[in-house]
Amino acid sequence: MSAEKAPAESMVFIGKKPVMNYVVACLTSFNSGAKKVVIKARGRAISRAVDTAELLRRSFARDIEIEKIEIGTEEITRSEEQQKSNVSTIEITLVKK
Template sequence: MEHSEQPTHKTHDEPHHASHYEQREHYAPREPREQRPHKPRAPGDENTIFIGKKEVMAYVLAVVTQFTSSPNEVKIKARGKAISRAVDVTQIVKNRFIPTMRISDFKAETEEVPNEDGTTSRVSSLTLTLTK
């Protein structure tokens, strides 16, 4: 008894099966997120690194670059969940790149941040002043 081989790949004659995204009736491509308007830096902020959601090493590179370009002082500012990232950045810079660096000042505060609905939220903030 002969047995014929069936092709294991799809042919053009087979119907297209929609992906789970295409199966949704309300599926539409995402709109690009609105970018917040760029705020100009305040005077005195030239040597300040604002810690956000990027990887830690991106901020480490920024701090090391600031120190090598001339200033003897760099400030690191962070709010909320980014505070632990700011501490990590400081320790990595000190332990791996600039062993003579020290924290000459720090300021812990609570800031009121406006929400989209017009209310305000209180958020912890930390400013570390680093000197070499």
């Protein structure tokens, strides 16, 4: 039997599901040995990403802290109209103390 190594960093992409689904995904990553979890979101899901990080930090795991927050903009092209638009992005890096 070989021992599996836990990833040092895990990523959770935020979409349209309820916030608690993403909180559970982050907790599962930390409990399986990840030292860092990166929460990524775009557009309207940004508020859900912030809610996920705050719920984790304040309610579920007091030993988790925010290491860094990166914000940015991605330019996307809609295929049917060839029209370009900007979408805001956020990356929240959480670490276990």
